[in-house]
Amino acid sequence: MPHPIKILPVAQNWDCHTCGDCCRRMEAVITDEEKRRIEALDLADDPEVAPKPWFRPASGDKWSLAHRPDGGCVFLTGKNYCRIQERFGAEVKPFVCRLFPFLLIPAGNQWRVGMRFSCPSAAANRGRPVAQSEKDLIELSRLLEKHVGRSADSAPAPPLRPGQQVAWPELLRAVQVLTEIVKDRGDRVERRLRRCLAVARIGAQAKLENLSGNKISEFLKVVSAGLEPEIPGTATDVALPDRVLGRLLFRVLLAIYARKDRGVSGKPGVGGRIARVRDGWQFARGHGHVPRINESMPEITFGEVEARPGMPPELDETLERYYTVKLSSMQFCGPSNFDLPFWAGVESLVLTFPMILWLYRAFGDRPPAEALQCAIQLVDDHFGGDRMLGLPHIRHLQRTLVERGELEKLVAWYGR
Ligand code: SF4
Structure with missing residues (x-):
């Protein structure tokens, strides 16, 4: 038993x-x-x-x-x-x-x-x-x-990609390889997530359905080692996100992830449907004041958020814990994340990183550990649970970021 x-x-x-x-x-x-x-x-x-x-x-x-x-x-x-x-x-x-x-x-x-x-x-x-x-x-x-x-x-195991099914033990071996990458302290968390993305990209193209036992993990470890020299060593070595495709689509999704209609104080007050549309539009533009879409959001402009310093390395441990829990629990794919296949689920999980780090910068007037916790709380409130994120057009935006190589750039840009 x-x-x-x-x-x-x-x-x-x-x-x-x-x-x-x-x-x-x-x-x-x-x-x-x-x-x-x-x-x-x-x-x-x-x-x-x-x-x-x-x-x-x-x-x-x-x-x-x-x-x-x-x-x-x-x-x-x-x-x-x-x-x-x-x-x-x-x-x-x-x-x-x-x-x-x-x-x-x-x-x-x-x-x-x-x-x-x-x-x-x-x-x-x-x-x-x-x-x-x-x-x-x-x-x-x-x-x-x-x-x-x-x-x-x-529950059946979620497919690796649409139509590619493996049994639970093989899927769990694949997740173990990703978890080991996330826990590898030889890199900043930012680069560990770029490594996961690179493995996901190759994994999603490979024919893995016939590999059983340890063969999937062995294959993915070989892929990970083979990709190592190709993955830029630091965030600053990665090209900047495209102004329209990368940054605009990112901010459209950020308007969903950063929202919190009701906070600890119990104040409902950040608005209904009309406010959502208005705030979404302001996020898409990315100019002027950041709308107050959660009660923790300070008076700040989009430009000021971008200019704030990034997260110090000593906070990597918090993100390592977060991503290890999300991966090992299998929350990132299948029924707990809008029935996403395995590799698409990995990509949707990695997308939370630039979201968290943007919010970390926005909360930069707080002590760093508190700013990061607050950012994680907000983003995780939506991850896998906000019906908006399961809508086809929103999923299409996420896929576009991945397919055009913009997600990797966003991870590096906000992880710098
Ligand atoms: S479970 Fe968490 S969110 Fe709920 S009351 Fe306890 S500490 Fe607060």
């Missing part, structure tokens, strides 16, 4: 510090059974609970927890506690709230553990080592199997 979960291969820490951010931001979708269970609790006259309705219809027979006008979940107390947990225990909470910020991703005969770095505690690596939560995660994996009605081995 295989171990039911695969814990993270990095020293990632986490404990909930009850900031309440997830309870303001997350759309918690629950089952009909969970709704009935909550309704049966003695909560209606609780002064800490908002008046009904507590639920809004979601798709199918699902429901989502309603939010108060200030953005908080109807069960969030004035002290940022979940009232259901406070009075009845964590096991009574909706499953999705219990699981956050963890992700359990089916991968063959195991659930692979991932994390949402939109949780400030996960981004800041605060709390106990995740390995210490193994028992809870095993219990959650069993609950998840009941919740979704299927086991980890019921």
Whole structure:
């Protein structure tokens, strides 16, 4: 019997510090059974609970927890506690709230553990080592199997590219090669990601479906070693992104990744659909003041962001942790990232790097570690979860950046 979960291969820490951010931001979708269970609790006259309705219809027979006008979940107390947990225990909470910020991703005969770095505690690596939560995660994996009605081995492996299928063990070997590149401290993280992109480019052209056992990892290691002399040694050796194709498309996508409609303060205030279109247009132009599309955004111009210094090398470790978790959890492809094939998922993950580093510069009036955490939180809130990123025209923009060689240049430009 295989171990039911695969814990993270990095020293990632986490404990909930009850900031309440997830309870303001997350759309918690629950089952009909969970709704009935909550309704049966003695909560209606609780002064800490908002008046009904507590639920809004979601798709199918699902429901989502309603939010108060200030953005908080109807069960969030004035002290940022979940009232259901406070009075009845964590096991009574909706499953999705219990699981956050963890992700359990089916991968063959195991659930692979991932994390949402939109949780400030996960981004800041605060709390106990995740390995210490193994028992809870095993219990959650069993609950998840009941919740979704299927086991980890019921999900097919995502294709490497459309139409090219390999089994889970081979796919996991491929991800292991990429994880080793990301953990190779002989380079800055910026170059490690350019190496991943180069391997993805060759991997996506190769006929890998007939390679079994260790042959895929051996092939990819040979590719990686062979490409080594071709990959510019430092970010400044890479050509600049094209002004129109590279930078404009990047900023269009950045307007999605940098957005946060609701923050810890609970202020909804950065606008609705019209504001999104207006802000998107301003991002595309890339001149003048940066629209305030999240409550952390300071008064700053696009030009000032570009002129700010890059991230110091000592913060590479934070990004190494982030990318190792995203890769090893398999969150970057398949159902947890809009059904992207493996190599396209790698590229979409690498695209988060220039996004994070642009935001790091924008938050440059904060201490560097805090600026980076804030940038990671924002970007990861969207990665794999924001429906906008799954829209065909947005995916087309991402593909264009990759196919025209602009993604590699953007990684180098913002990693310089
Ligand atoms: S965002 Fe993270 S730290 Fe904050 S309440 Fe949610 S789980 Fe806890």
